[in-house]
Amino acid sequence: MRIRAERDDLVDVLGRAGxxxxxxxxxxxxxxxxxxxxxxxxxxTGTDLDVTVRTQLDVEVLxxxxxxxxxxxxxxxxxxxxxxxxxxxAQGGEVEITGNGPRFRFREFxxxxxxxxxxxxxxxxxxxxxxxxxxxxxxxAVAASTDDARPILTxxxxxxxxxxxxxxxxxxYRLSVRDLPSVEAHLSxxxxxxxxxELGRSVGASEIQVAIGxxxxxxxxxxxxxxxxxxxxxxxxxxxxxxxSYPNRLKVPREGLLEAIDRASLVxxxxxxxxxTLQKGGVELSVTRQDVGGETEHVEADYSGxxxxxxxxxxxxxxxxxxxxxxxxxxxxxxxxxxxxxxxADDDDFxxxxxxxxx
Amino acid sequence: xxxxxTILHADLDAFYASVEVRDRPELRGKPVAVGGGVVxxxxxxxxxxxxxxxxxGAEARRRCPxxxxxxxxxxxxxxxxxxxxxxxxxxxPRVEPISIDEAFLEVGGSERLFGPAEDIxxxxxxxxxxxxGLPISIGVATTKHLAKIASRVAKPDGLxxxxxxxxxxxxxxxxxxxxWGIGPVGEERLARYGIHTIGELRAMPQSSVVEWFGQAWGTxxxxxxxNDDPRSVERRARAGSVxxxxxxxxxxxxxxxxxLLALADRIGARMRxxxxxxxxxxxxxxxxxxxxxxxxRVLPGPIAETTPLFRITAELVDALIHDRAANxxxxxxxxxxxxxxxxxxxxxxxxxxxxxxxxxxSRSHLRARELDAAxxxxxxxxxxxxxTRGALLRNTPEERxxxxxxxx
Numbered sequence: 001m002r003i004r005a006e007r008d009d010l011v012d013v014l015g016r017a018g019x020x021x022x023x024x025x026x027x028x029x030x031x032x033x034x035x036x037x038x039x040x041x042x043x044x045t046g047t048d049l050d051v052t053v054r055t056q057l058d059v060e061v062l063x064x065x066x067x068x069x070x071x072x073x074x075x076x077x078x079x080x081x082x083x084x085x086x087x088x089x090a091q092g093g094e095v096e097i098t099g100n101g102p103r104f105r106f107r108e109f110x111x112x113x114x115x116x117x118x119x120x121x122x123x124x125x126x127x128x129x130x131x132x133x134x135x136x137x138x139x140x141a142v143a144a145s146t147d148d149a150r151p152i153l154t155x156x157x158x159x160x161x162x163x164x165x166x167x168x169x170x171x172x173y174r175l176s177v178r179d180l181p182s183v184e185a186h187l188s189x190x191x192x193x194x195x196x197x198e199l200g201r202s203v204g205a206s207e208i209q210v211a212i213g214x215x216x217x218x219x220x221x222x223x224x225x226x227x228x229x230x231x232x233x234x235x236x237x238x239x240x241x242x243x244x245s246y247p248n249r250l251k252v253p254r255e256g257l258l259e260a261i262d263r264a265s266l267v268x269x270x271x272x273x274x275x276x277t278l279q280k281g282g283v284e285l286s287v288t289r290q291d292v293g294g295e296t297e298h299v300e301a302d303y304s305g306x307x308x309x310x311x312x313x314x315x316x317x318x319x320x321x322x323x324x325x326x327x328x329x330x331x332x333x334x335x336x337x338x339x340x341x342x343x344x345a346d347d348d349d350f351x352x353x354x355x356x357x358x359x
Numbered sequence: 360x361x362x363x364x365t366i367l368h369a370d371l372d373a374f375y376a377s378v379e380v381r382d383r384p385e386l387r388g389k390p391v392a393v394g395g396g397v398v399x400x401x402x403x404x405x406x407x408x409x410x411x412x413x414x415x416g417a418e419a420r421r422r423c424p425x426x427x428x429x430x431x432x433x434x435x436x437x438x439x440x441x442x443x444x445x446x447x448x449x450x451x452p453r454v455e456p457i458s459i460d461e462a463f464l465e466v467g468g469s470e471r472l473f474g475p476a477e478d479i480x481x482x483x484x485x486x487x488x489x490x491x492g493l494p495i496s497i498g499v500a501t502t503k504h505l506a507k508i509a510s511r512v513a514k515p516d517g518l519x520x521x522x523x524x525x526x527x528x529x530x531x532x533x534x535x536x537x538x539w540g541i542g543p544v545g546e547e548r549l550a551r552y553g554i555h556t557i558g559e560l561r562a563m564p565q566s567s568v569v570e571w572f573g574q575a576w577g578t579x580x581x582x583x584x585x586n587d588d589p590r591s592v593e594r595r596a597r598a599g600s601v602x603x604x605x606x607x608x609x610x611x612x613x614x615x616x617x618x619l620l621a622l623a624d625r626i627g628a629r630m631r632x633x634x635x636x637x638x639x640x641x642x643x644x645x646x647x648x649x650x651x652x653x654x655x656r657v658l659p660g661p662i663a664e665t666t667p668l669f670r671i672t673a674e675l676v677d678a679l680i681h682d683r684a685a686n687x688x689x690x691x692x693x694x695x696x697x698x699x700x701x702x703x704x705x706x707x708x709x710x711x712x713x714x715x716x717x718x719x720x721s722r723s724h725l726r727a728r729e730l731d732a733a734x735x736x737x738x739x740x741x742x743x744x745x746x747t748r749g750a751l752l753r754n755t756p757e758e759r760x761x762x763x764x765x766x767x
């Protein structure tokens with residue numbers, strides 16, 4: 001195998017495929033990326049067996065063939081080459097990277113040891129706008145759990161909902177629901193949030209195809225494909241958690257609220273909540289930490305409903321308000337022990353349900 | 360100018376030996392050493408003969424012919440230590456335990472409630488004497504280092520207060536060996552330069568002390584001699600655990616569950632009293648051949664309630680016995696809770712799945728919390744036996760397995 005291509009293009013295809021490669025993989029071969037050169041192009045595959053990223057680049061093919069190179073090392077080596085054309089060549093168990101002087105040599109992995117990952121199945125795929133989709137994922141992913149003890153909560157649930165594609169995630173403390181309108185889809189499945197966090201940077205483009213099969217989800221763009229093994233199990237019935245209406249509503253400028261949360265978070269630790277006192281004319285935020293001190297401030301806002309104090313974990317609250325994409329944030333509450341619902345004013349496509357902290 | 364003298368260093372006198380004398384009054388006034396091969400602690404009567412830790416046992420007997428040597432009983436020391444620390448907790452949340460028998464206390468925020476630091480120190484000494492039966496010495500000063508020196512000067516069974524502004528007058532005549540970090544070797548080296556007291560050390564230029572002891576150590580010593588110690592009393596991160604175990608036949612599942620419920624009730628109450636809750640639950644099982652098995656589970660959120668603690672521990676213990684000790688005799692079960700956090704607030708969870716009392720923040724966990732709060736209040740008012748779980752009534756108190764506390 002021997003190819004020549006521009007340094008920056010090579011860094012791009014190697015680096016993006018390498019995003020699927022685990023940092024500490026139990027199998028050494030999984031530290032590598034597979035380079036496959038045929039016809040006029042070079043295909044790069046990286047996988048940790050759960051998530052696989054494939055990228056592709058048109059190159060000057062000098063010899064066809066395949067090799068597996070250490071992912072991080074090879075990418076960084078190419079990145080550090082002088083600008084211009086770089087040659088990658090595999091021969092006699094070694095991979096050589098050369099161009100304008102420097103010459104790197106790395107031990108090659110055995111190509112046959114590389115896992116046989118199936119080709120992405122794009123049957124029934126729907127097309128979505130890349131930026132809308134990655135925005136939606138960012139809004140939803142924040143609510144997913146990272147606790148592997150409860151695998152179902154470490155995924156984003158995809159489902160079709162009356163001509164919309166719906167994404168849902170929850171870590172049991174908050175729930176994020178985002179609809180992508182006018183996407184005619186017939187798909188459902190639970191996709192690992194880890195894979196989705198890599199999606200934008202690995203294959204993000206102006207248009208993305210989304211397909212969910214029985215066992216795998218596949219995402220494809222002109223920049224490559226990402227496949228992810230679905231999480232098995234039933235996603236909790238989240239609909240029953242969303243009440244049709246709320247008696248109390250706060251409408252507050254997003255920037256002002258975020259700044260106030262940021263100040264309060266300076267004093268709050270993770271287990272110390274921010275208290276929101278909702279009253280006519282606005283909301284008072286306050287934090288008190290024993291032996292340290294506290295912070296209090298008033299943010300002007302519209303409030304209609306009963307005066308009450310409700311407390312939220314500072315980080316969860318910040319995540320929710322940050323995820324709202326509107327100048328004004330609406331917080332609907334029932335009582336201090338029931339979940340509050342955050343959304344943008346005049347925006348029905350995203351809601352963030354947040355369980356309070358009992359004082 | 361530093362603040363008022365509000366830092367206490369409280370240090371139990373000849374701790375292990377004092378516990379032995381307390382429990383065996385016939386030892387009072389006699390030279391007593393705890394330990395066998397090596398002396399772990401000695402009474403002041405024994406110290407007069409040059410017996411102190413860590414002296415070899417044979418040498419100790421040679422120095423002090425009438426020495427009474429008793430074996431160590433660590434459970435008794437742990438228990439006494441915990442009782443003393445609990446008294447400290449009554450006066451301030453800022454208690455920094457240094458070891459089993461000493462702690463720093465910051466009482467600056469407590470003076471409005473309990474009076475000046477000196478009065479607090481006096482009350483603590485009285486209560487430790489009355490409630491635990493042990494002598495304790497306390498130093499009160501503006502810095503940790505000085506408070507520690509003051510408690511040493513106060514020993515045995517005394518109280519020394521160094522008011523703000525009088526630090527130098529107090530420190531200067533004391534031997535340099537009192538400075539933390541100067542041992543016999545350092546003392547000897549300083550003596551060669553003609554330095555015997557802290558005052559003499561303080562008068563030296565910093566550069567000389569640094570030259571003798573090196574940059575880091577020398578600077579520390581010089582600053583300590585000048586009572587320059589910015590360290591504040593830090594509440595130690597609650598890295599510890601709360602646990603209890605019960606020896607006795609637990610082979611029969613019913614009996615085992617009753618025992619686990621009693622243990623869960625006990626350590627749950629202890630955690631709640633300290634406003635703690637924990638995320639890791641560990642169980643221990645001892646088999647008839649004395650081998651020990653353990654198993655642990657990390658929970659998504661912290662708990663301190665009796666019912667969920669019991670459910671989780673029973674599940675863990677039963678599974679452990681099923682997997683690794685089926686048909687074996689069980690001679691001890693123990694449980695402990697770690698990954699403790701201070702838990703005045705409770706993050707509630709969305710009712711996503713079926714209600715589980717073992718899920719922190721669920722509605723049924725909240726109900727367990729309210730139940731326990733009511734039980735705790737009733738017990739506080741009317742004594743511990745006032746409220747007992749029905750399942751625990753089947754055994755009379757005499758039949759109940761003895762339980763012992765561990766950790767925290």
